[in-house]
Amino acid sequence: MVNSPADEGGSARPADTGSSDTGRSDTEVAVAAARAGAEVVRALYGRRLARIDKGAGDFATAADVAAEERILDVIRAARPGDAVLGEEGGQRGAADAERRWLVDPLCGTVNYAVGTMLVAVNVALSGGPAAVADPFGDEVFLTDGERAWARRAGADDVPLAPASDSRLVDVNLDPPFPGAPGFRAVDLLAHPGFAERFRPRVGSTTLALAWVAAGRRAAYVTDGGDFSGSVHFAAGLALCRAAGCVVTGVDGAPLGAAGRGIVAAADRGTHDALMSLIRG
Incomplete structure (x- = not known):
């Protein structure tokens, strides 16, 4: 990776991690x-907005579909x-392509549909930026796969x-609950030890993963x-890993085919405390 002003104490744009006819990095x-x-x-x-029923109480809106199409245009x-691979349109392009983008055009659709502004737009190159x-919030959280930044228009x-200073833990309470009865997030919130150390937040959007990486959760x-x-989850997890968060499943195992759920913590102490509560 090339050196940047950030290496000398200032802020910087990420180093170029890919090539194309446009000259833009991955x-x-x-980000675009x-x-x-x-x-x-x-x-x-x-x-x-018109709603598209997905079954089991889940749905998309016309905004989900239109946002995904705009994202696809850029890519x-x-x-x-x-x-x-888009949440709404599924697989586009060769199934065996070496490079694949993962797109969630509107994470927090239910929030959005009822006028709540807690949503995220997630774009990730598998295994990369x-x-x-x-x-x-007029803000973009980004990673080149090694480091991570927050970007606002007109600012470095x-x-x-x-x-972990905030002590705020964002917990996803949306069904299904495959870990029940062994693990249920609602039980974690009711655990006396949780209230002694943390305070719950339930936003129902993976924007919360970006907030963990940014020190806001x-x-x-x-x-x-x-x-x-x-x-x-691909984009938010990439941010957390690049920022140095501790990320495992709710069983403490690395994320993967055998993994289960996510615990993304700002530091090892917070992760260990949550794992102790979950196992208890």
Whole structure:
């Protein structure tokens, strides 16, 4: 990786991690795509939007679909040979492509549909750079796969620095609950030891993972299966890992095919404390 002003005490744009006809790095493609999706999400906010039923109480809106198409436009223009896995459109491009982008165009659809501005736009190159846009905070969290920053228009990038000082733990309470009865997030919140050390937050969006990387949350916990290649979690997990967070499943094992859920903590002490509560 090339040296940058950040190596000498200042802020910097990420180093170039890919090549293309456009001359933009994979990191900047991820940022541009996430921003493009965020523009659509902002533009359609507050409107009565058509819903697309996915079953089991889940749904998408016209904003999800339109944002994904805008993101795809950016990726196709910059990386025409890459495949894309989108939450709404599924697999695009060759299934055996060496490079694949994971896109969640609107994480927090239920929030969005009822007028709550807690949502995220997630774009990640599998195993590489990623970006998470906060459409209403006018902020993008980005990583080149090794380091991570927060970016606001007209300002220098600020390195992400995880911290547990807030004591806030964001917990995903959305079903299904595959860990029950052995693990249920609601039981974690009711544990006396949890209240002694932490304070719960329930936002129901993976924007919370970016907040852990940025030091705005002490940790994030969700039950579930293998999230290592999930369009919902890929970008946020990439940020957490690059920022130096401690990331495992709720069983303490590394994320992967045999993993279960996510515990992403700002530091080892916070992670150990949460694992003790979960196991207890």
